[in-house]
Amino acid sequence: MSEKSGSNWGMGAARRLLHSSPVQASVIRIFSIVIGVLSSVVMARWGGAAVKGEFSTFVAVTSIVFAVVNLDIAQQIIRVGRESRDQSRILAWSIRPWSIYTIVALSVLVPFSFIDSSVSWIVAGALAVTLATQAGTLLNAVSGTVSLAFQALFQQVVLLVGSVALGLLNSYSTASVYGLAIFASVAALLYALPGIRPKPGVRNKQMAPRLRDLVRAGAMWQPLRVGQMALHKGDLLLVYLLAGPSAAGVYSVAISLSSLSSILPQQISQHVLFLGANNRNVSMARSILSALGFGLFAAGLLAVACVPLISLLYGPDFEEASGAVFASLPGAVAIPIFQIVCNHYRLRGSARLPALGATLGTVVMVIVTLLSFPFIGIVGAGIAFSAGSIVAATFLVAMYRLVRFSF
Numbered sequence: 001m002s003e004k005s006g007s008n009w010g011m012g013a014a015r016r017l018l019h020s021s022p023v024q025a026s027v028i029r030i031f032s033i034v035i036g037v038l039s040s041v042v043m044a045r046w047g048g049a050a051v052k053g054e055f056s057t058f059v060a061v062t063s064i065v066f067a068v069v070n071l072d073i074a075q076q077i078i079r080v081g082r083e084s085r086d087q088s089r090i091l092a093w094s095i096r097p098w099s100i101y102t103i104v105a106l107s108v109l110v111p112f113s114f115i116d117s118s119v120s121w122i123v124a125g126a127l128a129v130t131l132a133t134q135a136g137t138l139l140n141a142v143s144g145t146v147s148l149a150f151q152a153l154f155q156q157v158v159l160l161v162g163s164v165a166l167g168l169l170n171s172y173s174t175a176s177v178y179g180l181a182i183f184a185s186v187a188a189l190l191y192a193l194p195g196i197r198p199k200p201g202v203r204n205k206q207m208a209p210r211l212r213d214l215v216r217a218g219a220m221w222q223p224l225r226v227g228q229m230a231l232h233k234g235d236l237l238l239v240y241l242l243a244g245p246s247a248a249g250v251y252s253v254a255i256s257l258s259s260l261s262s263i264l265p266q267q268i269s270q271h272v273l274f275l276g277a278n279n280r281n282v283s284m285a286r287s288i289l290s291a292l293g294f295g296l297f298a299a300g301l302l303a304v305a306c307v308p309l310i311s312l313l314y315g316p317d318f319e320e321a322s323g324a325v326f327a328s329l330p331g332a333v334a335i336p337i338f339q340i341v342c343n344h345y346r347l348r349g350s351a352r353l354p355a356l357g358a359t360l361g362t363v364v365m366v367i368v369t370l371l372s373f374p375f376i377g378i379v380g381a382g383i384a385f386s387a388g389s390i391v392a393a394t395f396l397v398a399m400y401r402l403v404r405f406s407f
Helices: 003-018 021-069 073-083 090-112 117-143 145-168 174-196 211-219 222-243 245-277 284-313 321-348 352-376 378-402
Strands: none
Touching: 021 117, 021 145, 021 174, 021 222, 021 245, 073 090, 073 117, 073 211, 090 117, 090 174, 090 211, 117 145, 117 174, 145 174, 222 245, 222 321, 222 352, 222 378, 245 284, 245 321, 245 378, 284 321, 321 352, 321 378, 352 378
């Protein structure tokens, strides 16, 4: 190969890489994460560690409740669209389950507002998260990972503006940050809706799936959803229960920073879902190795930068977070690998192995947290998160190699 042809090949490869959906989505996600970090800094500086902990724990709790009630409705609607080779009516098919979610939530929220307002906050937050997340899943299936990344960016912008507004108004409180979290989820839902509307001229003759069939098909995924969300969010909830909101606030900073290493790997995971939903071939080995390589590279950069970054952005009250960043980085690398294989199984309609992997990971995470936290605090929670995530990812990859499918 001549020097000129080699240069042309290299430039072509670079252009293909820059124009690939996972890379473009990752660039958007980087901006989203940067804005998220800024809103986190604003909240931590103006509200303090306790308020930051209340906000992050509220997000974790509502996310876990979402996993319990989600029933994988959006994924099942996508599956029906995939089987009919037309995703144009998935929004219309979602209206009925979304209406039922809303009615049930209001029937709980309203009476509990007079009994225990914390329950009402959680129900309202879980409803907002459920609708926004399902809308994002549909958006990814219709428009791809770039559109989903823009939805996340919009949500983070709303959070940043809201965080600044609360600070300027001197209005930081538990209730105000709960309200901000709910408002940001509603904004993400509204952003996604135009992207999943049917295109002009598209007419799908596929009959709407029956809600009973969607629920029955989605129910098999509940153990996976709950286990997966518990693995993602359970460590923060345990820190809150064991040490209170201030410790949870510091730990939330750590896991937010360590999650930076999973930006590109997560986009690869979403791209696998998009390709599969549209009946396109996917190389699982290449996807997994790419996610692992990018994740390890980013984790190395974060390991070098996290100590001065925390000191500069958050101040001395949050310096303890650096140890938890180191401890949770392996888990942040492992989680997208688990998600890649999980998305593969999800579109094939096989729930048992991913659910078992998520459950094993969660059990390991809880045990290690309870054993280590009394001695090393939030560093132990970070180690527990990494241990659980690695167990879950390793198990699922091993099972995939034993029982292979293809889209």
